[in-house]
Amino acid sequence: MESFSLILAIVVITALAxxxxxxxxxxxxxxxxxxxxxxxxxxVAVAMSAVLNLVGAFLSIEVANTISKGLVDESGxxxxxxxxxxxxxxxxxxxxxxxxxxxSSSHALMGGLIGATVASAGMGAVHGDVxxxxxxxxxxxxxxxxxxxxxxxxxxxxxxxxxxxEKATSKGYRAGQITSAGLVSLAHGTNDAQKTMGIITLAxxxxxxxxxxxxxxxxxxxxxxxxxALGTYLGGWRIIRTMGKGLTDLQPQxxxxxxxxxxxxxxxxxxxxxxxxxxxxxxxxxxxxGLGRKGGVVRWSTATRMFxxxxxxxxxxxxxxxxxxWVTGFGAWGTAVVAVFLVASxxxxxxxxxxxxxxxxxxxxxxxxxxxxxxxxxxxxAAAGPVTDDLAVTIPAQSDPATAATPAATAxxxxxxxxx
Amino acid sequence: xxxxxAALGSVFGVSxxxxxxxxxxFSLGIIGxxxxxxxxxxxxxxxxxxxxxxxxxxxxxxxxxxxxxxxxA
Numbered sequence: 001m002e003s004f005s006l007i008l009a010i011v012v013i014t015a016l017a018x019x020x021x022x023x024x025x026x027x028x029x030x031x032x033x034x035x036x037x038x039x040x041x042x043x044v045a046v047a048m049s050a051v052l053n054l055v056g057a058f059l060s061i062e063v064a065n066t067i068s069k070g071l072v073d074e075s076g077x078x079x080x081x082x083x084x085x086x087x088x089x090x091x092x093x094x095x096x097x098x099x100x101x102x103x104s105s106s107h108a109l110m111g112g113l114i115g116a117t118v119a120s121a122g123m124g125a126v127h128g129d130v131x132x133x134x135x136x137x138x139x140x141x142x143x144x145x146x147x148x149x150x151x152x153x154x155x156x157x158x159x160x161x162x163x164x165x166e167k168a169t170s171k172g173y174r175a176g177q178i179t180s181a182g183l184v185s186l187a188h189g190t191n192d193a194q195k196t197m198g199i200i201t202l203a204x205x206x207x208x209x210x211x212x213x214x215x216x217x218x219x220x221x222x223x224x225x226x227x228x229a230l231g232t233y234l235g236g237w238r239i240i241r242t243m244g245k246g247l248t249d250l251q252p253q254x255x256x257x258x259x260x261x262x263x264x265x266x267x268x269x270x271x272x273x274x275x276x277x278x279x280x281x282x283x284x285x286x287x288x289x290g291l292g293r294k295g296g297v298v299r300w301s302t303a304t305r306m307f308x309x310x311x312x313x314x315x316x317x318x319x320x321x322x323x324x325x326w327v328t329g330f331g332a333w334g335t336a337v338v339a340v341f342l343v344a345s346x347x348x349x350x351x352x353x354x355x356x357x358x359x360x361x362x363x364x365x366x367x368x369x370x371x372x373x374x375x376x377x378x379x380x381x382a383a384a385g386p387v388t389d390d391l392a393v394t395i396p397a398q399s400d401p402a403t404a405a406t407p408a409a410t411a412x413x414x415x416x417x418x419x420x
Numbered sequence: 421x422x423x424x425x426a427a428l429g430s431v432f433g434v435s436x437x438x439x440x441x442x443x444x445x446f447s448l449g450i451i452g453x454x455x456x457x458x459x460x461x462x463x464x465x466x467x468x469x470x471x472x473x474x475x476x477x478x479x480x481x482x483x484x485x486x487x488x489x490x491x492x493a
Contacts, residue, residue, distance in 0.1 A: 153443035160447040165454035172450040261439040274427040
């Protein structure tokens with residue numbers, strides 16, 4: 001903690017803010033299926049996920065130093081570059097949360113790092129082939145692999161369980177879903193909380209506060225774990241709703257098959273040397289489970305919007321980060337402008353989100369059973385009308401900002417830099 | 421550009437086999453439990469079904485334990 005400059009403090013705080021957005025962005029990965037099938041009460045589900053994320057953060061520090069290795073040249077990276085990268089990643093996470101689309105926080109972070117590095121060191125600093133092998137191919141492969149596994153799993157469990165009794169089925173699948181969701185949460189904690197630890201450590205090394213090749217200090221591990229757990233607990237209800245109800249209608253059997261497939265893919269990929277994104281795996285698994293049930297449907301319009309968001313994640317975060325890096329290049333006041341812009345646009349996104357609140361009371365739409373169980377006490381404005389209408393109406397309504405989001409963000413970023 | 425197709429292929433294969441095996445085992449366990457329930461309703465007991473069910477669930481629990489081991493190690 002010696003020689004802690006102001007910019008370093010800002011980077012650490014921004015990194016923790018990113019960790020927080022990562023937490024609430026990715027709660028859906030672990031808990032959307034469990035919540036939408038009613039296996040767990042929404043609040044209980046996110047609390048369990050938060051605890052497991054926190055536990056996961058302490059389990060190992062192996063991933064912590066690998067986030068930026070290979071993708072960008074680390075030599076000569078400045079704290080300002082990391083700050084700009086985080087700004088891009090946070091804004092993208094918030095925008096996709098606002099429109100309720102799951103997208104990979106890791107891609108946002110990588111995009112931010114690439115954009116900021118290019119702006120500070122030129123195109124040569126980015127390794128294009130690593131981009132393809134680490135980002136593009138996994139993004140296509142993950143939903144496919146998880147989707148096929150979940151689809152076959154779903155078919156199998158429906159066929160086997162045709163004559164099973166109601167009671168054994170509902171109790172059994174409930175336990176199965178909770179277990180596989182727990183595994184995903186734990187894996188997420190070990191991976192994603194450590195990414196933030198890696199970023200903070202990288203910044204501390206870059207800023208000269210830590211010797212190169214240091215392990216993350218204890219306070220970094222602790223604060224990163226707490227930030228992601230807090231974000232997870234507050235729950236990205238908008239994304240949970242899309243993943244659990246928007247892509248397809250999940251029954252317990254499907255939720256179980258999807259979550260098991262996702263957990264397997266995540267563990268297999270991280271231990272067989274071909275890393276796949278959690279978000280992409282879970283989304284693919286949910287769609288696969290939707291296709292696996294007789295009469296099950298996947299809402300391809302929602303899925304398409306999600307795929308578009310995936311494609312935009314990296315370039316959008318990169319663009320915002322590059323602009324932020326350019327502005328910070330003007331010196332201390334440039335950094336201040338970017339910091340103010342980040343806080344102001346985050347606040348603006350939050351204010352917009354208050355127009356149509358999605359929380360634990362209406363995360364499952366107005367499905368009759370769920371309604372009487374959870375939402376009856378506080379019917380929200382969004383919860384008017386039958387569930388199909390609700391989904392059909394609200395999600396397309398949100399798609400406008402989805403497509404307008406990137407231009408808006410970059411326009412916002414450029415107008416702020418133009419104002420400078 | 422080096423794309424590790426072998427690693428991707430093994431991720432695909434392992435995920436597919438593990439998912440289907442786990443889901444299958446779990447479903448068999450549930451079938452066993454529901455057989456036991458029916459037997460209990462008619463006053464009998466289904467020892468074989470119950471044993472199968474617990475064996476299946478034990479195998480699933482072992483897989484979960486292995487998963488936690490992979491995460492921790």
